[in-house]
Amino acid sequence: MGMPASDRLGIDLHLADQELLAAKRVAVEPAGLTVPQYAALFVLAENAGISGAALARACQVTPQAMAVLLRHLTDRGLVERAPHRWHRNILETRLTDRGRAALELADDRASAVEQALHAEFTSAERDHLRQLLARATSALRRAAHALD
Amino acid sequence: MGMPASDRLGIDLHLADQELLAAKRVAVEPAGLTVPQYAALFVLAENAGISGAALARACQVTPQAMAVLLRHLTDRGLVERAPHRWHRNILETRLTDRGRAALELADDRASAVEQALHAEFTSAERDHLRQLLARATSALRRAAHALD
């Protein structure tokens, strides 16, 4: 094979993200939410009336994926959607009170996860990690573009 | 909300992993594989005759998820499964020639992605990044355990 698994930096990156996802799942589950649902509600909380497509972009998923997710949330009464006054084509999406309550419960625990991550590092280490991750991100973007 | 989004280190981590996943998708797609399928074949290449459950553990997914994935791969003739000689209960899984060919094609391109990631950093930076990621991983594991 092209490269020994132990040399693949991507594996370490992925393991860390897997662990993050698992921790967030544990955090958010008592609120009756999944991680993507939590992410959507989080964005929604500060962007009332956003369109489904814009919400999808903010959450880095396709509009189709977001549509399914929003359907579940509307069915459960956590968000509500209504046609825009002028642009009748777009559905404005808003948190309901129940949605806001679920989000707050979830965010308390999800914040604890982020706090733990924060507390693991010194300020300098955090800056360095962010910088390294940013460089990895753009290197990967370039690599994908080159292969494409 | 508990913590401003800009302070959440987890977001940067997740963005980097998303980019990695996207790049790998581009890499393995011409081989007719998805990223999880590529991962399974990769492990399978060096562990002929492994059980489905063990393969699932190696790939960090549930046995159920792996079972579905293996079904697709066997249907397409990339792997073959046969009952173990003694432990009739377990299905030994092996690459077929077609599976090996698909894996090689995919791994050439996937390796290029890992090479690009490798090339972005100096040796010292790579070590540091790995160390930071390892610390993040264990901090997250502890956080999840504390919440649970």
Next chain:
DNA sequence: CGATCATCATCAATGCATTGATGACTGTCA
């Protein structure tokens, strides 16, 4: 005014992941 383009929503097919439950088999220990 009318063609074009961008944005939005939605249908369909496919694949990956989870939890939970069930049944079959092996090996061990009392």
Next chain:
DNA sequence: TGACAGTCATCAATGCATTGATGATGATCG
């Protein structure tokens, strides 16, 4: 020998993600 624990496979329900295709709407430019 017979109960028990561990491992394995598999069924079912639910949710998230992709690509691809379709159609509706509003804005822009010739």
